[in-house]
Amino acid sequence: MNDPENNYPRLFSEGRIGSLRLKNRIISSPMEKNLGDPDGSVTRRYLGNVRARAEGGAALICPEDLYIDPGGKGNMLQLGIHDDAMIPGLQRLCGAVKDGGAAVVAEINHGGRQALLAATGTQPVGPSPIPFEGFRHGEMPRELARGEIEGVVASFEAAAKRARAAGFDAVMIHGAHGYLLNQFFSPRSNRREDEYGGGLEGRMRLPLEVAKSVRRELGDDFPLMYRLTAVEGLEGGLELDDVLALCRALEAAGVDHIDVSAGTYESSALITPSMEAAIAPNADVAGEIKKGVGIGVSVVGRIMDPDTAEEILRSGRADFVTMGRTLHADPYLPRKALEGRAEDIRPCIGCLKCSDLLGTGGPVLCTVNSRAGQEEETRIRRAGAVKSVLVAGGGPAGLEAARVAALRGHRVTLMEMSGELGGQVRYAAKAPGRADLMLLVQSLESEVRNLGVEVCLWTRVDGDEIRGRAPDEVVLATGALFGSSRVPDGAMLAGGELTPGVSIAELDPMDAMANGWDGRGLALIQGGGMRGCAVAGRLAELGGEVIVVEPGETLAGDLGPRARAPMVEKLTARRNVKIFVNTSLEGFDGDGAVLRNENNELRRIKGVRLAVPESLVEPRIEIFASLTDEFPHMNFHPAGDCSGPRGIFEAVQEGA
Template identity: 35%
Template sequence: MLSNLFSPIQIGNMTSKNRLLMSAMSINFGVDENCCVTDQLVEFFIERARGGVGMMLVGGGSVHPGGQELPDLPQMYNDNCIPALKDMVQRVKQYETLFGVQLLHGGRQSYLPEKVAPSPIPAPAVVKGPVRALEIGEIKELTSCFGDSARRCRESGFDFIELHGAHGYLINQFMAPNSNIRTDKYGGSFENRTRFLFEIIEDIQAKTGKDFPIGIRINGNDYIENGWDLKSTVRLAPLLEKAGVVYIHVSGGVYGSSELTIPSMYTPHGCFVHLAQEVKKHVNIPVITVGRIKYPDHAEEIIKEGKADMVALGRSFLADPYYPEKARKGEFSRIRPCVGCCLGCIHAVLAKEPGSCVVNPDVGREYKLKNETRPEQALKILIAGAGPAGMAAARQFAFQGHKTIVCEKGEDTGGLLSLASKAPGRGELNDILDFFRNEMARLDVEIRYNTELTLDLINEINPDRVILATGSMPDMPVIKGLFQTKMDLVTNVDVISGKEQVKDKVIVLGGGMTGLITADFLADQGKQVVVLNRKKSFAEEMSSNDRYYLRERLKKGNVALYKNVSVKQFADDGVVFKSNGENITLSGFESVVISEKHSSIREAKKLERKTRVPFHLIGDAKSPRHLMYCISEADEIARSA
């Protein structure tokens, strides 16, 4: 079915068993106090290798202490870490996966307070702090550090290394005119700006031998003014091939560019494929593409049509380590999907926390779960509510061998997440619901629709546990004039579900994630929308990637955003409030949509006093929170039964 995607390919002196590469990810866990790898990281990679990927990369391999992107990433500049690396390689390679390391120096994007770069120009976004220009001697030292790190990789048994020359890290900083204004031999002309890269390649070959494969990740386009562009990439690619590079991995974007390096759910699938396709015309070595290629049939199409030789996936391997094996078997519905929310992975890592995944709570816990066994005694579980928390719990309970019954008071599964998926650009949220629906069917979970949890139902089923996943509902705030206004007063849930309609001029009260998504939903219908946010920042519970694209949509929809809002009172057709100390009066509006706090729905908890069955609250029924916490909590309670 996917004959092209699962065909072998020659890459230098290596052969990959398929066309899938797990791209390097800085997941910020699994190293000890010396930044040597631990069993946590080893088991993370073993699980992905076991899942059938052809090639795989360790991310964030730091070549110098002053160039670490994040604090908890593997050090490749320390010989003391070689024994732990050797052990990891030996344990991973039993699964016939080519295993490599991506080498990088963060330059001005290092997390450290003292940052170096080709020129004293700060990073355009995310990373703050002064930047010092590298001296010639320091450039030579860093060149040697790349070579020494590659030597350690070979000594540890890795099959190859990949140079990170994309996304605004040090190599890219030298290459891009906007970050390199040097006037010596490392700046100015194309040849000078790429000199650092080619000297690194030469140093690696001198220290590892020319038979040790070197790949490179470069941007096809920085998508920023005076940055590295596709024309430059096309010029560089044949020179890289001539220098002995065995593959070119084409990505795009830097910190601060309109096309962010890690696209969100708003970004079109295959957003960088056209860049790889153009590069491929100019070289004979394999070209790898990346960027929101989450569906196996899309990856197959790219290979079949000759747009690229391989496809790199990152977050999809966080969501499901067994993506390749399930795809190879044609079990597409069993692939746990990445939804591009960037919260568990990118948002956490940027906050210098361990990476995780919204839809897969096992990420980073593989070493704890490797010896997990199913319980000896099967229980009967009754779950009230078939939203994401209820479905996640049902799947895990059934997987553990328990008889699982779900009662849902409505006519369908999905809860509030199903509504969120109706907003513009957020349809992929429904993918995780479809995954749970398919899994529940596969695992013989019984679902009773239009059924509320009652004492009679509990007595009928006689469960060992009752799980309340009954969700939450919007609160109506107490604000002067709100219930006396002549404007229509509705909740965001009623609006997005289609239960209520609003008129053309709308005030949305609430600037969190649900408030902004609701505003976008209305602006997409041509409504004039104003958002009043009582907090200092908008949608702070979203990842920066996801929020960026949503904010851009709101700009295009001419949505007016006010923060630090203190509402004094609502009038017949408007509102009086203070924002950032300024008194503002808005009039001429017709509808108010409440999209602030939610309250848990847990009336059914009272039934516990009338039965001996233990009740457990999960998801929004326990406390209204983001999807990630609902799913991880559901998974945990099922595993601990």
């Protein structure tokens, strides 16, 4: 067994934030989860979530940003700290975290122009009447009047007082991610001409007034943190020198600790970097800040594993690491790392499903962790009677089904007809920047094998197999297959023929992902959904010329907006990829393809030599039909793509 003391000596050393002693250097980053009550109070389901985070071993848990004023609420089901009526629920929340062995910090926030109109019912406010350009809402904010600014400071102060009354161990002022304090600080959103705008001093005024008044309210000893955006990545936005000046001023104002993040809602790829992004992108800027201040510094953003965390601490760039999605994917990461079981950690794959779910208003679940956001409801209990379970299919749905059945104490056999586990994910992971998808397969496979599941590769589940094994339950997770061509003979244009000597090959997307294409001539991807974009990216990366023909107006429209953005940006930036939206393929003719756009205009594309029909995924259900006929009394449970092709998220949820 590994020696955790040696593997992660810094990560598991005691630390301090002001007067607060912490058992290790891991802070659980705030994540809104749409689990609150519409009135802002804590729900039972919420308690289950924070309890799991605390039991997982992080030293300090920050549940989510708590709105200090109903006019600054960012989501319908966000937790509030705007009223004394919130205190009893927050007391229960603090109790749940402390029972789990961690300390708890309240992040207090005003959304400003990023508040959600549907949640507040009023026009948002901001430093200046400049709407933001983001994924969602961007109503024109009303400029806060001078007298109203005092009200904002008072609301922060009152929220801090409630946090202490509720039993929080620390308070963190939310000065990041483009919310109100960030809006006042940034020259991009603050065009005021009074003492709260203009030069650096004016733009720092509100953040510093808030920090000072919260410090006064809490007294000298109470731990006070400030979260800020160190990199906005926006034209006319913050410069690092401004940020360093603010950090020094915050230290002078009595702040004990700076938590370094990045991005605003206008550059949200920096808040939650996707799987395409670099690992720990904020660590270096945190190091710059740490050099400039005498107080503690932590850093957040795609710190996905304990080795990266240890390295950040070892290099002296931060005193603590803050982990958000990493712990959403596996709240037990700290405990597993400490116990020398790092290989059991379920890795966040940076798919941004959680961010997209936040935007839908529904519970913030997770692609790789079927329990996240529903911890109590999905508690895995030992089954009363041990059954034999046969799982057909080794994709994510089958692996998750096998894992959960084994955890419940059943005897589980998993059969996969190919020689490898992972199903379609193996192919999807070959798209540029999406290799992290395989981390999920690797971790599921490792866990399933450690749990003693019998894994049979090159084995197809059929009637003989079922008769021979006589399982009590059969999970059919046989996935989807690529159906017949959408380029049938009849699609050839009337009277059209391919020029003699010209042939257009056809590949199904999995073949294209696995084996590529020799790159001679143009490859046409018929359908620009997530699979089509993945194939286009893969073929283009291999050097081919690619065109994508999408009948709808959105590329990768089967992904949520945040998950879609990095994939589409990467694809559209390629010089060897041409994209036609609102366009359909009429057929092939002469030397290539004929496309029709939404205005009924035809366009000929010469030189097409490969066609990849993207959306021909059909559930592999024939096996289900034949087995249920043959074994009418057997319990069959379909899971994943075999009950309708979708994504990894649905596969894992159904597998569980």
